[in-house]
Amino acid sequence: MARIAAGLESAFARRGFAVPSVEDLRDAAGVSLRTLYKYAPSRDRMVRIALEHRHRRYLDHVFSDLPMGHEAALDALFERIGLWMERETSHGCLFHAAVAANPDDNELKALLERHKSEVAERAAGATGLSGRKIELMQVIEGLTQSWPLYRERATTGARHLGAALRRAEVPGPFDARTSSPSLT
């Protein structure tokens, strides 16, 4: 079952969600059509199984054994995401890709939101930026989405943004004209 999920995930990651046929997915999963349909009774389910597998692997890769210090954790976070991009996908976020390929599927949307909110929660906790969760998430999204174009420079850029965000966080109100940290 885990092998099936892994195969499905890598197939969708490599070729997108629209292109691969069920027979392609069968090859990727390394089982027969019958067994594949036993665990994933429809193509939609294959997509969801792949995404759930990806979710677990992503959280493991990015958040396990992060440095304790907030500053070090922030740097390590971007480093790990950059490494993930390099190793795993080379194009943007797989969850966004899945929803983009099928915008009417509400189950996919729910999966995307659950994934993002868990990432946001963990990232904010590890870096001490709970008051700037949205901005932190945006840097992460920016890194993920711009990585295919900028490669390693995207990681550096995200570190810069993270440092600027932290520096603006500490002293007091971020930007008095629009809001105060305690309100967001």
Add this chain to the structure above:
Amino acid sequence: MARIAAGLESAFARRGFAVPSVEDLRDAAGVSLRTLYKYAPSRDRMVRIALEHRHRRYLDHVFSDLPMGHEAALDALFERIGLWMERETSHGCLFHAAVAANPDDNELKALLERHKSEVAERAAGATGLSGRKIELMQVIEGLTQSWPLYRERATTGARHLGAALRRAEVPGPFDARTSSPSLT
């Protein structure tokens, strides 16, 4: 022709790139199948025509008549992108969606890169952040990608990041540990 392109664009924007059949696209374009195939001899071409149309409309909406001052331009930029997201898509970048749906299509990839690099060029020019083009682009990507989840708060978050980026830009080296502004 412009009406066809507009129809195609809105069809792909609303329903993604995988789902709509050519007959759906014909309905969206408001012409017969024959005329549609005259201007777009294959479904792939329909996708490209839609993206080119979107490219022009996006640049018009976001960059025309921006305020002259760098700071005002930066704020206006995020405001306009937020407004664009609200009006046009409600989910992420259409170019990324197109490439994600069909990762092997190199023509699509080229279109994506041309779009992004022109956005980066114009944004950096208008805001005076040419030395931080990558970071600026990442904030834009972060705003675009996180807008569906955070709505108006995404715009505010991007403004915060933009302000932090500008503040870090002016005084001198950004982060001596990793790089200096003059090198990136």
Add this chain to the structure above:
DNA sequence: GCACAAGTAGAACAATCGCTCTACATCGTC
């Protein structure tokens, strides 16, 4: 040694796909 669950390989199904083609209507121009 045999029954049974669980696997494989792949034929078969209706539906749908992208695309082509035919037949007919509507123009502006001489």
Add this chain to the structure above:
DNA sequence: GACGATGTAGAGCGATTGTTCTACTTGTGC
């Protein structure tokens, strides 16, 4: 008012799709 260009409506084509089903093989527990 005839003409050619350009449009519409939609039937038809072969290929491919997601899904189901049949027939056969394998491993495990009693």
